[in-house]
Amino acid sequence: MTNVSKDALVQELVSIVGKEWVVTEREYMLSYLQDETPEPVRPKAANNLILVKPSSTGEVSKILRAANQARVPVFPVGGRTGLVSACVPTIPGIILSLERMKKLEVDRENLMVVAEAGVTLGDLLRACDEAGLFFPPHPGDEGAQVGGLIATNAGGVRAVKYGVMRNYVKGVEVVLASGKVLNLGGKLIKDNAGYSLLHLVIGSEGTLCVITKAIIKLHPKSEHSVTIIVPFSGRHEALQAVQKILLSGVVPLAIEYVEPDEVNLSAAHLNEKWPVQVGGAQLFIILNAESEEELLVSCEKVSGVCSEIGAGEPVLAETREEQDRVLRIRSNIYTALKPQLIDILDVTVPPSKLGDLMDAVEEIAEKYGVHLPVYGHAGDGNLHVHVMKEEGKAPDYVAKVKSEIYETGIRLGGVITGEHGVGAIRTQELTKATDEAELNLMQGIKKLFDPNNILNPGKVIT
Ligand SMILES: Cc1cc2nc3c(=O)[nH]c(=O)nc-3n(C[C@H](O)[C@H](O)[C@H](O)COP(=O)(O)OP(=O)(O)OC[C@H]3O[C@@H](n4cnc5c(N)ncnc54)[C@H](O)[C@@H]3O)c2cc1C
Structure with missing residues (x-):
């Protein structure tokens, strides 16, 4: 902790959320120190962390204001189901879990739902279903939370017809690093009022602001x-x-x-x-x-x-x-493969190029004498390639295989990640694959939102 002692910060956090919701002992925060990223590529969580569980936007705002003044990093976490260690606290700071913020209100007249960030995907799906409505995005783990789904612009199997989270989020309430609360968008189908900050927030992986509430569009349930x-x-x-x-x-x-x-x-x-x-x-x-x-x-x-x-x-x-x-x-294919897994790649190409990508993956597997199981969202050109542990093989094949798959994806007009995001483990690949001018703009945006770099440092752009 930089400008403040840990004890003083803990005292301040306790005064904001209450003693019960501030955790300092590591053994009681173990499940917050990692996500679902395979162990061989997952970064280690730092020591000297404080886990805080606010119950309202007002409390989130006070926490961020205090952290910003003290220049203490804040790591927003959702359901920790991510696959790129985007929520892993890699340096000392505050782990901010919005799991107590679970209010949810279905608005049938507008075909929308207003959900706080801690509502799980499972609860959201059930509430919509009970109201005779349908929320299409379905990334595989229903423990994901609304904040995480938006911060990762999650996709899932049902994107062919209905698209990804970006197509559903119509409004968000966010808290900026300064503690200022901002509402972007609304219960609107059309909104052309200036640059879309809403769409900057979607997919920003906790690096620009903390999402506290969202307005999400629904469809009528088709029976x-x-x-x-x-x-x-x-x-x-x-x-x-x-x-x-x-x-x-x-x-x-x-x-x-x-x-x-x-x-x-x-x-x-x-x-x-x-x-x-x-x-x-x-x-x-x-x-x-x-x-x-x-x-x-x-x-x-x-x-x-x-x-x-x-x-x-x-x-x-x-x-x-x-x-x-x-x-x-x-x-659950991912879960079944996980014990033998080193990394899951998520390269996405134009749908017509998926066959070329798969042919190249097969050639790469032969070249290095390795097994690369694949499955994926074929209708979206989004392939999940699994780099597996290989008994008796020197580990240098891992970096080479991954780098050749990324290069192939980009050569075919694709991107290094279609849905899992950049997180902590693909920052170098993003830098390599992105035009310098574009990277500079991204860095400028990060600086504008979060001048002291307290929000999820070390993720997406470094
Ligand atoms: C078996 C399995 C299958 C999966 N299938 C898919 C799939 O098909 N498609 C897909 O897209 N993903 C898939 N995923 C990945 C994962 O489920 C999604 O990325 C999900 O959206 C992450 O949500 P979360 O709440 O778990 O977020 P976390 O993992 O907790 O966090 C992810 C990111 O969101 C940020 N964040 C979380 N909450 C907030 C908040 N309130 N404000 C600001 N930032 C926040 C974190 O800082 C981090 O950067 C799968 C994962 C598993 C384990």
Whole structure:
């Protein structure tokens, strides 16, 4: 701690939130010191940390004002489900958890929900469902919180039809590093009043301000949906089908690419069974519609397109329970791979280039004699490549493999990350992949929002 003793700061924090909500003993804050980033690439959390849990925007404001005056770093955390250590407190400072801020109000008239930052994705989905409304973004871990979903501009499997968080956040209440509370946007479908600071905040990974509340757009719930799992002889056929489905006029909620080994591993990990055991590659497609008839037409269209390419018999999950079950298996591939994982990459290319990216990944795997399991959001050109531990192999392959995959992604017109973000572990890659003028603008913006660099230092741009 720089301009203030730790004891004095703790006293001040206690006076703001109460003794019960300030934690200084490391053993009681262990789960706040890491996220879901694989252990081999996760940075170590610093010593000398204070965990604070405010219950209101006013308290967040007082905490930031005190931290800013004392030049003490503040690390906002959500559900700690991130995959790039964006919330890991890598230097001494304050861990700011908004988990007590969980108020949520559905506004059916405007098809919106107003949610505090600590509301979990699971709670948000349930509240919308009970109100007959639908919140589409679904990153795999429902323990993520509204603040984290916005700060990472999360995506997930359902982005093909409805897009990512950015398409849903209409307003935010934020607290600046100075403690000033600001409302950006509102319950508005259109807003062209000046530069969009709202869209700067979305995806800013806790480096510009603390998000305390959000206004999020919803859709009416469509009662009819089906999940189709289609087996193909191999990757090329599966990816050819993705293009044809997108051109057919049907817009699926999700088009996911999976391979049998990984999806079976995930099913076994959950004590479940994946329903399709044929094909070298499979597509997992979710369709929704306003009526049974419309759903049937879309389903037949998708099946027809796939069978023209020589796909095997599709398997349908029709009930809500079956659909939730297969989605859970798909969402847990990461968790199943994690014990052997070194890093999960998230390179995104134009959808038509996904096949080229996958071919290159296969060549890189052969070149270095390593196994690189892949799956991903095929409809979005967003591929998750897993760099795995390799028994008896010198670890220098890791940096080379990653660097070649990033270079390939960029050569194909893509970006180093499509949804997981930069966090603490991709800052060098961002610098390498970004034009100097663009980086300078980003640094200037950071300085304007947070002149003393107290907000999540060491993340995104350094
Ligand atoms: C199994 C699994 C599957 C996943 N699948 C996907 C996927 O499909 N798509 C996807 O996009 N992501 C996915 N993720 C990643 C992760 O779930 C998302 O990035 C999620 O949005 C993170 O939310 P969180 O609340 O856990 O944030 P954290 O991990 O706690 O924090 C993430 C970032 O947000 C900042 N932050 C948190 N709260 C606030 C706040 N109130 N104000 C300002 N900044 C804040 C933190 O400082 C940090 O920079 C997956 C993760 C797992 C474990």
